Amino acid sequence: MLKTETPSVRHAQLDQYADADLVGAFVDDQLQAVHAVRRAAPEISAAIAAAVPRLQAGGRLLYVGAGTSGRLGVLDSVELYPTFSWPHERAVALLAGGAGAMFQAVEGAEDNAEQGAEDIKAVTPGPHDVVFLLAASGGTPYVLGALAAARQAGALTIGIANNRDAPVAMRADIGITLDTGEEVISGSTRLKAGTSQKIALNTISSALMVRLHKVYGNLMVDLQATNAKLVQRAVRLTMHATGVDEATARATLEQCRYHVKTAIVALLNGQTPEQAEAVLAQAGGSVRAALASDRTN
Incomplete structure (x- = not known):
């Protein structure tokens, strides 16, 4: 049995x-x-x-x-x-x-x-x-x-x-x-x-x-902000990863269509959302690699 x-x-x-x-x-x-x-x-x-x-x-x-x-x-x-x-x-x-x-x-x-x-x-x-x-x-x-x-x-x-x-x-x-x-x-x-x-x-x-680079540190930075709770979560994640205040995080996320990855790279690299997207694409979607790439350029 x-x-x-x-x-x-x-x-x-x-x-x-x-x-x-x-x-x-x-x-x-x-x-x-x-x-x-x-x-x-x-x-x-x-x-x-x-x-x-x-x-x-x-x-x-x-x-x-x-x-x-x-x-x-x-x-x-x-x-x-x-x-x-x-x-x-x-x-x-x-x-x-x-x-x-x-x-x-x-x-x-x-x-x-x-x-x-x-x-x-x-x-x-x-x-x-x-x-x-x-x-x-x-x-x-x-x-x-x-x-x-x-x-x-x-x-x-x-x-x-x-x-x-x-x-x-x-x-x-x-x-x-x-x-x-x-x-x-x-x-x-x-x-x-x-x-x-x-x-x-x-x-x-x-x-x-x-x-597959859906996580940065232990942060879920590739979520879909499809409701109010997840929008607020995206804001908190961006604030935690970059150290910016809520207003800056929310404004940057709005420019990045609430894509946390892009917002983090844009803020930490001092880039536009378009530049951050391009760097992320070159890094295979890895936030860590995108940040390191900017420091070596």
Whole structure:
């Protein structure tokens, strides 16, 4: 029996716990998700190293999963644009059962390997694309079908599972096993198995964005200021990075169409927004390199 399906001997009387003990059991068990991701750090690092050159060459991030795993893939994909200005078309999530399965379970969809293969083929993966195959059990047919098709197309495949020796991890180019063990509620992989996948995806996609110069220091300088909260965040980030007052930061951001990267370079290099944009382009989008380039010229 898969460890994710094995009843926990620690909580055999869960339904009789007092409220405080019930909360403690769930919260304490989540800590195992962190430990599982930490143990998989070498494989996660290898995935990041393999993915960066492909994305630099124009590749996409493709996510494939079913149920909770698939929904976590969707979540990771949709958050990349507002956080890092990562283009929508370069973060594509495929969920067994289609988009409607994000809100209502589509029973049996995960058992269709052929549909998984067809769905991934429909987005025409190529050698520069990076495909995340997510399955807590590690043997979901829909995901395995997509994995086979993605490998045949030459894409980099990264399999993420919560059981050792799982097919999705063994057959992928890079396998990441998040060994979270038995769940507090037997078989409910929306618990710590899901938490570990969320942590792993956060770690991988965020690290990729750092490597792709979406971050300066630890500041998210490539965000999309699409609402009042994010406009104010852009102002604060610009102030923090440059030391200017709020009025100067806001005025410069307005001239730079609220692109924080451009505003930082313009302020610190003493350049116009157009000059700052050009220097950033020459530096491959790296704020640090754009600033260093100005000092050497």
